[in-house]
Amino acid sequence: MEYWSYPPKYDPGYMPEPSSRYWFPVRETMAAGERDTAIAERLRAVMAHAYAKAPFYRRKWDEAGVHPDHVRSLDDFERVPVVTKAELLESQTRAGPFGDYLCIPESDVHHIHGTSGTTGRPTMFAIGGGDWQAIANNHARVMWAMGIRPGDVVFIASIFSLYMGSWGTLLGAERLGAKCFPFGAGAQGMSARAVMWMNIVKPTAFYSTPSYALHLAEVAVEEGLDPRDFGLKVMFFSGEPGASIPSIRRRIEETYGARVVDCGSMAEVTPWMNLAGTYETEGMLVWQDMVYTEVCDPKTYRRVPYGSQGTPVYTNLERTSQPMIRLVSGDLTHWVDGPGPCGRTYPRLPQGIYGRIDDMFTVRGENIYPSAIDSVLNDLSGYGGEHRIVITRDGAMDELLVRMDAQAGIYEAGADAVTRLRARAEGDLLRVLGVRARVEVVEADVIPRTDFKARRVIDDRDLFRSLSQKMDGADGHG
């Protein structure tokens, strides 16, 4: 049954033929205009639900003079005020624990997860049982498009705790009828055990952050194993931009001999696989029938034309518990019109999500994204796989220092080899960034690895701090 309505109610027994490229052929390949009409209808239904159940939305929309009935088209919808993460936190602080945007009775909450809360009070995700099933169905659809089929072994190597990445992947894999191996990550010694288990079980699909996959490959080699022997067919990633950066993608594909697929938007809008590539399509598709995504000008929050850069603004079309309606991401991407090589008629993000507005830093007037530096280094032969970016101010001048490690063998080859690697890195960075970076090469494995998301930028300028605050402020506009 190819179901599409709101609230969603999927047939738990539905399963396409393994030979089918699509889980839902009609929804995935329909003409974009026809889909837009259906989306406008769903938007009205989601808004009506939220307006009836959530003081948070009712108050916000009443103040802005918008009403669910007013939304007859996607253009009308652009007049609905956006929601920021700060507003969600404020709502939970005031009307806790789940905030006054919870649209189901508190007793119907099925799972509680949340943000990490490392920098203050966390935000809680309260997900209803019906939503839990809908998330499973949506993720199964996307993982099907990645080429995963019933009977595949899906190895999940990210922590099972607050982080929605692991849980969302598990849900999709369960619904799809795969063999789920929720190994997790985060505790001492787990990396060595992960590669031991992969070598025994031979999983066909793998999920983690791109950083951790590269680290696990290093651990495998230390343990005397070749990651290609794990027999992986597809590896999919979220949590970091890496899997849509061609040089990183290539590095992972060559190391493991598997296809790499990028996915992931925000935990708040789970099903977060609403942005996801497929086995045939690189970058990401915007699965508009799960979560309606507008790539917007970060000042006006109106959609930018296809071919332009902006920040994604998300609206859940299949959530009833805490539906996000025009949630501002603060991420950066550029979108183009569909269809992709796989035949799905969704818009595409050819470079995925390549950064956040507040990730960007400016050095001597040039805007630089950490992902650009990551990309350059991963294209450089001799790069050991990890680096740090340090920005300082030396008098009036910003200094950009990139500390990178060298592949094993470079140091043994002598000082000349190290000097040559540094010179090549500096040349490549200058060409791509348009600004001179000083490179410092260190020995292999000196820079710590991560089993989660990499944090590589260290900014030591006062200037950056104030810039960063200004950006946070921009994030708060309605």
Next chain:
Amino acid sequence: MEYWSYPPKYDPGYMPEPSSRYWFPVRETMAAGERDTAIAERLRAVMAHAYAKAPFYRRKWDEAGVHPDHVRSLDDFERVPVVTKAELLESQTRAGPFGDYLCIPESDVHHIHGTSGTTGRPTMFAIGGGDWQAIANNHARVMWAMGIRPGDVVFIASIFSLYMGSWGTLLGAERLGAKCFPFGAGAQGMSARAVMWMNIVKPTAFYSTPSYALHLAEVAVEEGLDPRDFGLKVMFFSGEPGASIPSIRRRIEETYGARVVDCGSMAEVTPWMNLAGTYETEGMLVWQDMVYTEVCDPKTYRRVPYGSQGTPVYTNLERTSQPMIRLVSGDLTHWVDGPGPCGRTYPRLPQGIYGRIDDMFTVRGENIYPSAIDSVLNDLSGYGGEHRIVITRDGAMDELLVRMDAQAGIYEAGADAVTRLRARAEGDLLRVLGVRARVEVVEADVIPRTDFKARRVIDDRDLFRSLSQKMDGADGHG
């Protein structure tokens, strides 16, 4: 619907009235003799399934001259040869990855988990989708008996990885309609965040190991929080004997102001909540209609009479994927006849599982279980909450050293207070163990805490090593 058959097929919509003490009143309170007749019938059905599907069982039973059809009574069943963990590992090494005791098609495997594998090749648990549902139903029944109801918030503070404890608890909580907060454990900094979250969310039910619950209480105090303010109603534990040891139980109940319930058998026999106390019944009930448990003489593997000590031997009555049929646990308990105060007519384990055959050590001819030392110290005012047991041989004499930490304040009170604490500890240990132990008192928090299972015994005698090997060998008998 109160269902009982094999293979199990539960109604996913079934839910008792919140006021009902029992999930399945008939199955839980039927006359023991009537239940035994039904169990014998199930045993034949499970054995017939395993005989048809698993070369492992067919070979084993053919060699022993037993056949499913021969089993007409529980007495007949005692002639079925036992299975050891070593045999499971051997089967997986030979006929991997899931061994030739897998009784469903490999493509029907839904979840993969396993033993930790810290001491060699791990054993894999391959659980089918139908079994996953049956486990959920069984655990929901038991958690219902613990007093957990739909809408309760269940906070799970143990690692989500191979360990079946966390997953089994989550499954039961989901099926019961509770709000599930699978927080996990194991990564750096998670203990402090766990208490922060509990303070915000105010969960009503909590699951971890007893050791970790006591550690979390210490962390809460360090963070300026009172564990009683979390508002917990019931705390249930597995993985260690603690929750059935009166002094530890009392310590946890007083620290948190919540009821403590003990549960848990072995990961291999999941639904491992087949041994579990209830809100009204201390120790554990033996939920014979989920997993048929025989407390056996560890040499003959015949049942010992009620009132005696032995080792549990488990047989799954509701698993189809890897049903365990007479699996030897190596654990120690003593059982008595039912019913318990809650009216359930199952046999009971008043002291829970209090050790393992190979946990026991002998000092100067006395058999000592680590849990006895744990119990004595937890009854001692001034005990800081953690200890180590060190056994050495000084010439011809075994030396038993107990290194314990003192409560904060004891050291500040002066050397006399420390000396008095040591003397009291030595006196209490001598009285209970029948052998003199030397006690060394150290300052509060000097001995490392665990977020999983405590490992407290350090044995430095050659003698113990050979004894330990002999015990492992005994475990391998058929």
